[in-house]
Each structure stands twice: as structure tokens, then as C-alpha cells.
Amino acid sequence: MLWFLLILLVFGLVFGAIARLLVPGPDPIGFGGTWLLGLVGSFVGGFLGYLIFGADFDDGPIQLAGVVGSILGSVVTLLVYNAVSDRRVVS
Numbered sequence: 306m307l308w309f310l311l312i313l314l315v316f317g318l319v320f321g322a323i324a325r326l327l328v329p330g331p332d333p334i335g336f337g338g339t340w341l342l343g344l345v346g347s348f349v350g351g352f353l354g355y356l357i358f359g360a361d362f363d364d365g366p367i368q369l370a371g372v373v374g375s376i377l378g379s380v381v382t383l384l385v386y387n388a389v390s391d392r393r394v395v396s
Contacts, residue, residue, distance in 0.1 A: 316375070317343035324379035332383065342386070346379025353378065 318336075321343030325332050334342065354374040 313344065314340065317341070317347065319343065320346055320372075320375045320379045323376050324383045327376075327380055328383050328387070330387070332387070342383055343375070343379050346377075346382040347375040348378070349382055350374030350376070350378025 317340045321339035321341070324342060324346060325334075325339060332338075351371065351374060354370065
């Protein structure tokens with residue numbers, strides 16, 4: 306169980322950081338926000354992948370499609386967060 310939580314923490318941080326790098330503009334959400342972004346994005350990407358392609362758990366726990374889906378889910382989550390948050394950009 307401890308390994309699962311550590312892996313979840315690391316992957317959440319990595320996917321959140323990649324999403325923050327891919328989406329232009331400042332995102333002052335911090336370390337915890339980046340982890341939460343990656344975690345929520347992984348669930349969003351996994352859920353969308355399940356809806357589109359169906360469930361297939363025979364290929365193992367870590368797959369390239371799951372990693373790409375997690376990154377895309379994190380990007381979508383960050384874009385939705387930016388759209389609904391009450392931040393105003395002053396130029």
C-alpha cells in the first residue's frame with residue numbers, strides 16, 4: 306500500500322508538471338496544486354480512455370496509452386481550471 310501511494314505521488318507530480326509546461330501562461334498553484342493537477346488529470350484521462358476504448362486491464366499497470374492519457378487529462382484539467390478560476394491577467 307505504501308508503494309502505491311509513493312508511485313501515485315511521483316506520477317501525479319510528473320504529469321502535473323508536464324501539463325504546466327505544455328499550457329502557456331503563469332500558473333501559481335504550487336507543489337500541492339501540481340500534484341493534485343496530475344492526480345485529477347490521471348483520473349480524467351483514464352476515465353476518458355475507458356469511455357472511448359473500453360476497459361482492458363490485461364496489458365499491465367503502466368502503458369504508453371495510460372501515460373499519454375494522464376498527460377492529456379492533466380492538460381484538460383488545467384485548461385478547465387484556468388477557464389473557471391477568477392484570475393485576471395493584467396498586461
